[in-house]
Amino acid sequence: MAHDLIAGSFVAIVTPFNRDGSVDFEGFRTILDFQERNGSVAVLIMGSTGEVSMLSIEERHAIIRETVKMKKGKMQLWYGCSGNSTDSAIKMTQFAEKEGADGAILAAPSYICAPEEDIVEYFLDIANAVKLPLGIYNNPPRVKSDLNTEQLLRLFEHPNVIVHKESTTRVGQVAQVLKAKPNVSVMCCDSPNLGLVVPTMSLGGHGTANMSGNLAPAEIATMSTPWTTPAQSEVFRDTYLKMLPLLHYCYSAINPVAVKSLMQAVGLPSGPLRKPLKPHNPQAVAKGVQIMKDLGLLDKYGLKPTLASAAE
Secondary structure (H helix, E strand, O other): OOOOOOOEEEEEOOOOEOOOOOEOHHHHHHHHHHHHHOOOOEEEEOOHHHOHHHOOHHHHHHHHHHHHOOOOOOOEEEEEOOOOOHHHHHHHHHHHHHHOOOEEEEEOOOOOOOOHHHHHHHHHHHHHHOOOOEEEEEOHHHHOOOOOHHHHHHHHOOOOEEEEEEOOOOHHHHHHHHHHOOOOEEEEEOOOOOOOHHHHHHOOOOEEEEOHHHOOHHHHHHHOOOOOOHHHHHHHHHHHHHHHHHHHHHOOOOOOHHHHHHHHHOOOOOOOOOOOOOOOOHHHHHHHHHHHHHOOHHHHHOOOOOOHHHHO
């Protein structure tokens, strides 16, 4: 079965919590509506931005079950279904498929630092167990395992694998993948520290798999539009340079500390971080609020700072 490819802004959203630490499902509804209205083509629920490693299996099931019911437009709902073993990842991916997910994103299991050939087999075992569209997240800073171009292209031969998110600093690897023209949406992390956004888009990338879209979805959607005309490259350049201060802020602390702290400060649903993560320091959050103000994002999205120190 052929799956349609994704092009544009693929936002890894936060998991909003209530004050008591429970999952805030109404917060999810608000976030999904915010993303839908502002041009995101897909969202990733329960990625690392969603603090997935600190969610229980029961919470993950409940999040899939309840948020699938919230879909109301064209924006696709994808879910982080990685597991600490092949069997657990298959079970989570099959659960998402059964509940009606649009797709699942998979990363290598963390901590075990498995050999890359074992990770290729891990991905293929999952792809063979479902009919759901899948994405491969190559994220060695988080999981140690690091797939090379040849291994990635082997995975992309599987008809269920249709998204590739790269989070290395290897522009050459992105170029080799794009040159091979697999039937895959090639996307990159929006971190300015990795430096992948400009070369990925200029080489024919399909968009960004980002977390900055939690705060500026329309702008990141513009930045993530594939270059089909010379004019689009100029729009990209202007938008990317304008948004650089916010991109740098979003990656100023371990994901999702900076993003979630700033969301809470400007009145977007987020709630507390799960321990052992702690909120960003007040001075950094105030700087983030000022960036949002300077970029005109507070007025554009009708956001109001809720921290006295940040509102000054």
